[in-house]
Amino acid sequence: MAFLVAMFALQTYLVYSDPTGRELPQLSEAALEGRQIWLAKNCQACHQFYGYGGFLGPDLTNAASRLDRTRLDLVLTEGIAQMPAFHLTTAQISAVATYLQEMDATGVGQARAPRPNPSLVSAAVRDSFAHADPSEPAARGADIFVGGPCTACHAMLSPNRIGAYLAPDLSLAVSSMRDDEILGVLEMGRPIKGMPPSGLTAEQRRDVVAFLHWLADRRPSLLEAGLVGQELGLPWWEFR
Ligand code: HEC
Ligand code: HEC
Structure with missing residues (x-):
């Protein structure tokens, strides 16, 4: 029992002292603009970064690597499924795209089944x-x-x-x-x-x-x- 308790304490220490994902990402001007839009429109109410956020829509941490601009334009102007139409302008969409790209570069947001190359x-x-x-x-x-x-x-x-x-x-x-x-x-x-x-x-x-x-x-x-x-x-x- 004492051994198990000790292992539990050790594991807890290792998990909480792991620095992975602690560093704040350095975002460019354009990405910060995108972040403003993200906050103003409350995208996080339905989407997550690194699993944090609302769960109506998908996790967007690595969205930039799977979405192309055509899809982004469509989704952010006309909305899709339960996502409302935000009618963002081209400049706003570019800013959001840059924000998503730079967030993507910070790490892997969600465990996913590896895909065979x-x-x-x-x-x-x-x-x-x-x-x-x-x-x-x-x-x-x-x-x-x-x-x-x-x-x-x-x-x-x-x-x-x-x-x-x-x-x-x-x-x-x-x-x-x-x-x-x-x-x-x-x-x-x-x-x-x-x-x-x-x-x-x-x-x-x-x-x-x-x-x-x-x-x-x-x-x-x-x-x-x-x-x-x-x-x-x-x-x-x-x-x-
Ligand atoms: C009311 C909830 C809601 C809000 C608010 C919302 N979304 Fe969505 N979003 C969704 C849902 C649900 C989907 C998934 C639609 C589908 O494909 O079934 C989605 C899909 C997306 C996709 C496509 C993801 C993919 O993998 O194809 C992107 C990109 C996206 N949203 C970005 C945003 C951004 C940026 C904002 C803020 C401006 C936002 N969303 C606000 C609900 C929301
Ligand atoms: C333009 C895209 C496209 C191309 C090119 C294509 N396929 Fe398909 N194929 C599909 C889609 C989409 C489906 C699924 C249709 C459905 O859901 O009923 C499909 C279904 C199939 C199925 C049935 C599988 C199943 O589980 O239902 C077979 C077998 C198949 N394709 C073989 C081929 C082969 C062999 C070739 C090359 C000669 C080929 N396809 C080229 C898009 C394509």
């Missing part, structure tokens, strides 16, 4: 097929898929749907769809949902399906390859 995943796939028999359907499917038009919208592996069209992770396709369903999507697309017809021949479509089976089997090892060298940047005591 698409170029590492592609490299690992290419590597696996480097000595494959080119008559093998999966190898031809890989040729069509990797670096082809599909990856503009789809990640091969990703815990989240990605891109402007929110295209799903295709390493999971074969576990939720039958082959003929996948072939159908490749042939006709789902234009209303943002998936265009692939324009591939019947044989190429079968090759892609063979590749998707291969991909599903290799998912764990490819995930590992895609995560190499990723540092979350969270303090050691944060939940990961």
